[in-house]
Amino acid sequence: MSELLRVEHLRKYFKTPSGLLHAVDDISLSINKGDTLGVVGESGCGKSTLGRVILKLLEPTDGRIFFEGRDITRVTDKEKVGLRRRMQIIFQDPYASLNPRMSVMDLIADPLRTFRLYNRAGRREKAFALMDMVGLSRRFASSYPHELDGGRRQRIGVARALALDPTFIVCDEPVSSLDVSIQAQILNLLQDLQEQQGLTYIFVTHDLSVVKHISTDILVMYVGAMVEKCEAKELFARPLHPYTKGLLSAIPVPSIDHVREKVVLRGELTSPVEPKPECRFAARCPYATDICRREFPVYAEVLGNHFVACHHVREINALE
Numbered sequence: 001m002s003e004l005l006r007v008e009h010l011r012k013y014f015k016t017p018s019g020l021l022h023a024v025d026d027i028s029l030s031i032n033k034g035d036t037l038g039v040v041g042e043s044g045c046g047k048s049t050l051g052r053v054i055l056k057l058l059e060p061t062d063g064r065i066f067f068e069g070r071d072i073t074r075v076t077d078k079e080k081v082g083l084r085r086r087m088q089i090i091f092q093d094p095y096a097s098l099n100p101r102m103s104v105m106d107l108i109a110d111p112l113r114t115f116r117l118y119n120r121a122g123r124r125e126k127a128f129a130l131m132d133m134v135g136l137s138r139r140f141a142s143s144y145p146h147e148l149d150g151g152r153r154q155r156i157g158v159a160r161a162l163a164l165d166p167t168f169i170v171c172d173e174p175v176s177s178l179d180v181s182i183q184a185q186i187l188n189l190l191q192d193l194q195e196q197q198g199l200t201y202i203f204v205t206h207d208l209s210v211v212k213h214i215s216t217d218i219l220v221m222y223v224g225a226m227v228e229k230c231e232a233k234e235l236f237a238r239p240l241h242p243y244t245k246g247l248l249s250a251i252p253v254p255s256i257d258h259v260r261e262k263v264v265l266r267g268e269l270t271s272p273v274e275p276k277p278e279c280r281f282a283a284r285c286p287y288a289t290d291i292c293r294r295e296f297p298v299y300a301e302v303l304g305n306h307f308v309a310c311h312h313v314r315e316i317n318a319l320e
């Protein structure tokens with residue numbers, strides 16, 4: 001198992017009229033080849049910004065990014081173009097991200113044209129092969145995005161992401177805009193493609209149940225910061241952070257003897273603008289004490305390969 005991506009103390013701050021907005025605040029992670037890291041958290045917690053900074057679509061404020069063993073934190077525009085072929089993104093809303101005036105064939109061949117790959121006939125061949133790969137019938141080649149349903153539109157998004165044979169894809173809520181019945185089809189497709197092509201994913205979602213089966217590890221974010229990270233199975237079996245417990249309480253549990261301690265997520269999210277030195281979850285946390293409102297909790301390994309940022313994680317979970 002070799003490491004494909006490593007991120008160290010990554011920060012992305014935006015200047016806003018009311019002060020610096022800490023969209024991504026000290027995130028560190030690593031992903032091995034062929035694995036999927038699920039990144040979970042509520043709207044606005046910085047998931048998309050994290051994905052975009054890693055893909056070099058946004059410049060980081062601080063921290064470092066290593067990809068395929070190379071430091072890519074600061075790269076030239078020319079090097080960025082090279083990275084585009086290796087690292088791709090699948091967007092949440094395929095409709096908004098696809099040019100409505102381009103046919104399916106042109107949309108899928110577009111990345112090949114941008115990178116001047118193949119001649120016209122070759123691009124057509126490759127686009128058809130990509131359509132086969134993503135389960136989009138060739139009869140849709142001359143259709144336009146608005147003529148297709150959401151699932152087929154997202155298959156175009158997947159085909160475009162795969163066109164340049166990348167090794168790494170940020171899937172940014174790729175099923176959130178789809179009907180539940182279609183979600184599983186797209187998730188299965190992404191998993192099959194991962195196996196066939198040896199792809200590595202970051203899978204961003206606000207919905208933990210979506211990443212349960214496809215993630216190797218899961219990172220839970222809250223207002224820009226990491227609150228918990230461990231193997232996916234471990235997170236569902238033994239969530240340690242009160243926020244993760246809250247997210248899991250919101251998922252219906254089918255088995256009746258699987259009673260989980262409930263943490264209900266009430267109240268507003270803390271503002272990411274000029275955050276105070278405190279636990280950002282304190283305003284909503286049933287276990288919050290003075291220290292939580294005074295000091296940022298350190299993100300540390302609490303159990304083997306299970307990392308949590310919470311002052312009271314041991315008491316809450318009755319750990320030694």
Ligand SMILES: Nc1ncnc2c1ncn2[C@@H]1O[C@H](COP(=O)(O)OP(=O)(O)OP(=O)(O)O)[C@@H](O)[C@H]1O
Pocket residue numbers: 014015016021022023041042043044045046047048049050206272
């Ligand atoms: N270009 C920008 N300028 C200023 N603030 C920004 C910018 N982009 C994002 N933000 C802010 O950064 C924070 C994180 O946004 P981001 O889109 O990364 O969250 P997210 O977790 O992807 O949310 P969602 O689930 O809604 O997609 C939010 O507070 C957002 O308002």
Ligand code: SF4
Pocket residue numbers: 241242243279280281282283285286287288289292297309310311312313
């Ligand atoms: S540090 Fe305090 S407020 Fe934050 S999650 Fe832990 S107990 Fe709750």
Ligand SMILES: [Mg+2]
Pocket residue numbers: 047048049172
């Ligand atoms: Mg987002």
